[in-house]
Amino acid sequence: MRRPWHLLLGVAFGLASAFSCFLAGIYFQHSHATRQLQQLIQQDVYAYYISPKIFAVFSFFSVANETSNNMQRIMKYGFPGLDDVRLYSDFVLSYDRRNRVAHWVCEHLQLANLQGARGVGRAGATYRPDLSVPSNFRSTLADYKHSGFDRGHLAAAGNHREQQVHCNETFLLTNIAPQVGQGFNSGAWNKLEIYVRELTQNFGSVYVCTGPLFKPRAQGNRKWSVEYQMIGSSMVAVPTHFFKVIMVESRLPLGKPYMEAYVLPNAPIPDQSTLRDFLCDIREIEHFAGLHFFQGIRRSAIFGSNYPSESQVFRDFA
Template structure:
């Protein structure tokens, strides 16, 4: 009898042990599977990437840099582009060489961020093809702009992340032609004039200093009405009602080549209108705080403004008043 009780007891202990082992094993593999899924999500979804460290902390997962690497151990491109923070977090979209936040209501981007180095702007690499503009089918159709919206609209399909900034690989250049990166721009005197000059100025900075971060986007300037009231008015084009910005901004941050040197930052605002050829670009320098106020964004928030050199234009900007 004692032998039977011993066998029963041993069987019970072994059963409980197996059950516990099965439970722990299941938890382990579930945790491992969840970790793998989270890693995959972080690699493809910019918003998940941004929240990744917070998610790891909640679930007590070690936040190692390997979580942000692809299979060939190369850092995810977004980690490099968004090194100094996100201007905003609305409808984030990662492309092969730039990141943007899409404005579903206006059918253009809130902002587009780029990190430019010498290889990015090499003219003999990726080239723009013939008629490569295309809608981004990942955007729901009721929020998407189409090629037909721009046809006979009187506006150019203007790049926010310039095609000339992304020549390292062919797909980098091609991605800039998705309509999520495009906005209606006045052609003569703006897109084919001052705006193009500003894009070339940015590439000259890359040649000189090696590492330049750029954030570009639209603005919708309010106009003063009678009795001191203000209103925002802008044109729309196409059946999808694509908004025509009144202005465009470009905020530039140049990393210092000196050890412990301060980065340099400056901002430009140009009216979406014909601009005289002889007007220098520096006429459109604007206090970055003023751009942030109108755009509702915060640029390079990962850096303290005290750690920047020339982060704001020293005098009050005339751009919004003189160029309507």
């Protein structure tokens, strides 16, 4: 009866040492790969962008980190500017404390954002000031009241219907700018927002950057000047124009993204004009806004960015 005992002990010992060697192997490989990965992430910006996902693959217990994933997902192609950047649940915004409207609002639209759950929508949302902005730089409901201007959305409410909180946050006044109502907010601007949703439905993944412009006008005698109204006691600037820079990701493997931009004057626009009339060179918007769009990707790698006079995607939509 003694030998089986010894045998059992020997086998157990062998197994234990094998198992611990196995664990050591796992540990060695894990730390080796982690070190290699860390180097890659330090060298490559794209690896950095997806680093949480890479690490999630390697980790034994996965950690949910939705907030930072959201920021990385929406801002995948870079920040247009870095002044007072604010992260909301489904869009990212840069706030202009001098003019009390946003510099830019970035969104990443996928089918899930548009379709939304039952009962989610603007019915449950109310316009309200963003109390996280210091009171000296904050716009209020009173500023817009009797101003003659609409409270126009930059990130459209209809783009954020996945959760009610997403929709509610588009009604914060940081995401709102004074817009001409008749013929703009309820006219051409609305058409542009619908067009962006159609792009999302057809192509699945669209990046949109929206913001105000304060464009100079020729005064004759080769002089130029900027002029815009201020409303309310907080002095909220009324932009002369609004822009939307749109990047559509290709569905084809290794397909180039497609990029185009629109600038609409903040004024009544006749019904018979088409969106095509407002196509604009992205570099012109960058010059007047002081921003740089989608800098994470080389312009040469983008289809359409140098053809501002006609839209390639447009043919699909009549």
